[in-house]
Amino acid sequence: YSFQDEEDMFMVVDLLLGGDLRYHLQQNVHFQEDTVKLFICELAMALDYLQSQRIIHRDMKPDNILLDEHGHVHITDFNIAAMLPGEMRITTMAGTKPYMAPEMFNFRREAGYSFAVDWWSLGVTAYELLRGRRPYHIRSSTSSKEIVHMFETAIVTYPSAWSQEMVSLLKKLLEPNPDQRFSHLSDIQNFPYMNDMNWDAVLQKRLIPGFIPNKGRLNCDPTFELEEMILESKPLHKKKKRLAKKEKEMRKSDSSQTCLLQEHLENVQKEFIIFNREKVKRDFIQRQGNLALERTKDPQEGDGQSNNL
Numbered sequence: 001y002s003f004q005d006e007e008d009m010f011m012v013v014d015l016l017l018g019g020d021l022r023y024h025l026q027q028n029v030h031f032q033e034d035t036v037k038l039f040i041c042e043l044a045m046a047l048d049y050l051q052s053q054r055i056i057h058r059d060m061k062p063d064n065i066l067l068d069e070h071g072h073v074h075i076t077d078f079n080i081a082a083m084l085p086g087e088m089r090i091t092t093m094a095g096t097k098p099y100m101a102p103e104m105f106n107f108r109r110e111a112g113y114s115f116a117v118d119w120w121s122l123g124v125t126a127y128e129l130l131r132g133r134r135p136y137h138i139r140s141s142t143s144s145k146e147i148v149h150m151f152e153t154a155i156v157t158y159p160s161a162w163s164q165e166m167v168s169l170l171k172k173l174l175e176p177n178p179d180q181r182f183s184h185l186s187d188i189q190n191f192p193y194m195n196d197m198n199w200d201a202v203l204q205k206r207l208i209p210g211f212i213p214n215k216g217r218l219n220c221d222p223t224f225e226l227e228e229m230i231l232e233s234k235p236l237h238k239k240k241k242r243l244a245k246k247e248k249e250m251r252k253s254d255s256s257q258t259c260l261l262q263e264h265l266e267n268v269q270k271e272f273i274i275f276n277r278e279k280v281k282r283d284f285i286q287r288q289g290n291l292a293l294e295r296t297k298d299p300q301e302g303d304g305q306s307n308n309l
Helices: 021-026 033-052 116-131 142-152 165-174 183-190 199-203 222-233 236-271 276-309
Strands: 002-004 009-011 063-066 073-075
Touching: 021 063, 021 116, 021 165, 033 073, 033 165, 033 183, 033 199, 116 165
Parallel strands: none
Antiparallel strands: 002 009, 063 073
């Protein structure tokens, strides 16, 4: 659920204490094949749900996959996710280059792309978890032209220690042609490598992952978290003080406005002349009477002067 105050909106989500897969890769955790296999199954079910809601995540990568305290995976960060109504296709480029599917770099943008891009990202992520590096040497600074050339010429290598079944599955996920790529849950479920999977148990998270995060550790980089707090424009831990200051300023502003308003009202009372129609009428009648009286006096005064002469 969510709620908000005058500054922020708060979203309450599940508490996931296991950290993200990127953190564990940086801690040199070696994920066993059975663990990655279960991750693929759980993530495939998550992508299937998103697909049923017509949502493309577009940024599937270890950084955006969180572990709960039991070691099960959860997709997060839907910042650049997109809705795909009907049979429409997306033509805008978005995502993290090393995990973006080949069709996203297509210079003929009118072709567009669809849900299959998330399954490519799943393949890149699974490969990285097993090997500690990605199948293609792509960086954020690599140009789109170089990336397209790499997809056309580079050959992905698979260590001989990996099972042929896992290699075959990864090849299906890392298929450059989206029409031939595994891009549905049924593709994964019907693959021979998954014959031993209990999919109801996967859905209910009853299978025990081969890697369980250490509950006694923070499972994140505190330095990174601290940097985020420092760089944040409106840090949450300073919110109480900030709101108190804002309220004080508002009271001060309201007080000054009240004083100014009172001053204006007093000026109005002093300078505003109240119009009294009856008083004006009485004054007019009185002036008319005075004029009439003056007219009657003037002839008498003239006659007296004449008689004296």
